[in-house]
Amino acid sequence: MTLSFGTAGVRAPLGPGPDRMNDGTVALVATAVARHLRMREPAGSTVIVGGDARHGSAGFVDVAAAVLTAHGLLVVVPGAPVPTPVVAAAVRARGAVAGLMVTASHNPATDNGIKVYGPGGAQIVPPTDSEIEQHLRAAAREGVAVPDAGAPGARVDPTLVDDYVASVVAGLPTPARPPRVALTPVHGVGGEICRRVLAGIGVDDVTLVAEQAYPDPDFPTVDSPNPERPRTTMRLLGVAEEIGADVALALDPDADRCAMGFVGADGRWRMLDGDDTGSLLADHLLTSPLPGSVRTTGNGPGTPVVASTIVSSRLPSLLVPARGGRHVETLTGFKWLVRAGQPLRYAYEEAIGHCVLPEVVADKDGISAAGAWCATVGSGGRSVGEGLDALAEEFGAHLRSNVPLPLEHGSDPAAALRRAADQLVSTGTVTPLDGTAGFRVTIPGARAVIRPSGTEPLLKTYVEAWTPARPSARDRQDAARRLVALADSVAAAVAF
Template identity: 45%
Template structure:
């Protein structure tokens, strides 16, 4: 559709007027390529044009989802629609629900802004054919997105995403797409979700919790789930508790970003908390802070991943371990594989993203007859109750993390002590992530092409071998893996372009074999990590 026709059929007078004032160059840029499906959906800035998030794009995407569901013989089935509190989310969710209803689907439009895992839960709980959450997760305030789940509340993968994109390309003009009003409902599903999240608790005992939802939608739901699990001593960062789409107290609304957790850690220190919890804006990610000898610090995503995986496997009932599967992504630490072996369970490594991790017990990724009990990736995403939510879930993770702290305290140890125990058992593992911002996806592709054409054979003094994950057996991804070993120390680097932002990401891991000299091993691993990080920054 050319710009003139798009503007003429834009149902939103604000974006139509905005496009009308664009320069020819800006207009050409916005119409050069439509918004594409990345991490199970669309994500982009809220503004006019087919390359962004706006009412016209949402209407066409919803019409396309309906066509694909009909093609899959799911006409007339239930679809769950939810939203976060970002700019445009309410209007986008309403439009999504109304298009699906007009196409003959039974639409459950959840009331109020709610966490993304509530939608994933609702799809699975109700047996819905699909779920759509309007959210841009932890992206900057100017962005919004459109996340799609199909059967079982699992994020869509190819070819479904390509089918939806193809249907969008043939969609009618946005103002000609039929809509039918849909009243909100499903309040009982939120209560059921909170009750289920509380059930991940395995131990009894109290902890004092400091919590922030970082201006997102997870605050009230997290507090309700923690209280339902029996945790009553909860302190929240007041300035960040209510949803605010402008995220005024943080530069980036992502708990992993430097400074984002500063107010949380101050609250934790001031209140004498036992654990600090930071949720991202749509509450599907959870970052954990703990006290140590040098004060409070946030755990890395891998450290939390090791701790929760070991805790869940240690609590499995006898007879369940043999068929139990834990999963981590190719960009995450490899320690979980050793933890699984220690407990007699299976480990599956998947491509990046929970659309793959959630399928770790499903052929062809996983093995028939196995049962997924846990999955994580280093970007603070954890699936701790796959039977209920087949996606990352910051709320249930927060409950389990508090439960772990209570259990460790009753054993006379702490999170830091437990990390030492894992290192003594499985060796010291040090991880890092080096991010290189690029102008656009073309620049990221240029770097990947250069590395493929001439992969480095040496990395910080280590001879390394390169594996191209774009050409391996099974599901492929645009990533390169470099591995090497010297004198018992192993190094591993995975480099890939981001699926949602203009970034090139390098994931580093340095490991040393088990020994009694944890301090010495950590110092050496950190020295190597720094040398490797310096080397990859030059790529």
């Protein structure tokens, strides 16, 4: 079975065969993209192709470049491993008709993939993805030869990285009090470029986690290169405590996501989840806009937009209007978030993805998010802990439990969703999600979203409970009980 063209491309384990990442399947994907482009764009149109430092990435970049060049397209590559945001930014900055990024992001070391960008540097959306999928199926039926190693390829342009750094630096403010930073790229490609960006805004005191500072496709010091996993950021928090840092930052291997850590009033370092970070950044970016941001407020066309997804916290729906912005909730994925409305001030997803400079990178970008976070922490205002407390005081405390629930082997996720929804009707109000598989169940003071995984045999559950504003200790205890009760009901319904 040939690889399926998914959310924004393909992702699979490395290995031989039509359902694995190898030179043959990469040639098929590149052929499908090339045929799609040649039906809509003139010959000689520019395509940006880059890759990270994973196993196979460099060779896959060469294969894709040779295929696209053979179809009459001008291919530009950075000439070295780069973060995903560099490719997304280059598509927009160079007026390219598409971009291909070879990466599997935070997947295991055994995986690789290809992400596809359209004009403007945003991830592709329907019907483009289905049209490329059709070309992919046709190419697989016909058979596509893998280009020879010496086949004509791309034009190397190392200034793609320099241009990205300059654009991000120009879009970020210099912190009033530059923080001391502990940083890990988790064996990925973002460390040095992130350090360049931070230096560009005056944040020079940056210490990298030494064992994770340079690219290593085996990710030897972590079980998973995903910074959402507590074990992945253990070394980072240790370094942050050792150097007396103000900020801890963890990029994922292709640097399109960033997790932030802080030291609490008790002196302990901990990582924030994506919703906490997203709410704090939304608050700051609406009250202290970045250079060049549209500053109009109200309900008119210039009202700044902040976007989050159907599985993110409800807090932004309260916070954003209170700060003069317009909150938009989208389907999951940055291909929808960056299209939420204009002028887009900020977009985030709970899985530690942030878009803080949409005019530079129309996608999630961990490096620019790291810079924006340093500017936020270094603004001379409240500490991170104080900021979280202030949001809870104004809008209520929001407690969350996001847990993937595995299905039995061979189970049909659609059937499991239907059974779970039927079981939860007696618990609360069940409503289907608009435009995607899944549903939401709501009870007074709590809600849960249940949706299928696109890659694994499991259902993803996102449960949240909240308190009134100015919550008492009793309010928080009641919310915690609601959270546990609803999460247990959801788990029981999925297991039924």
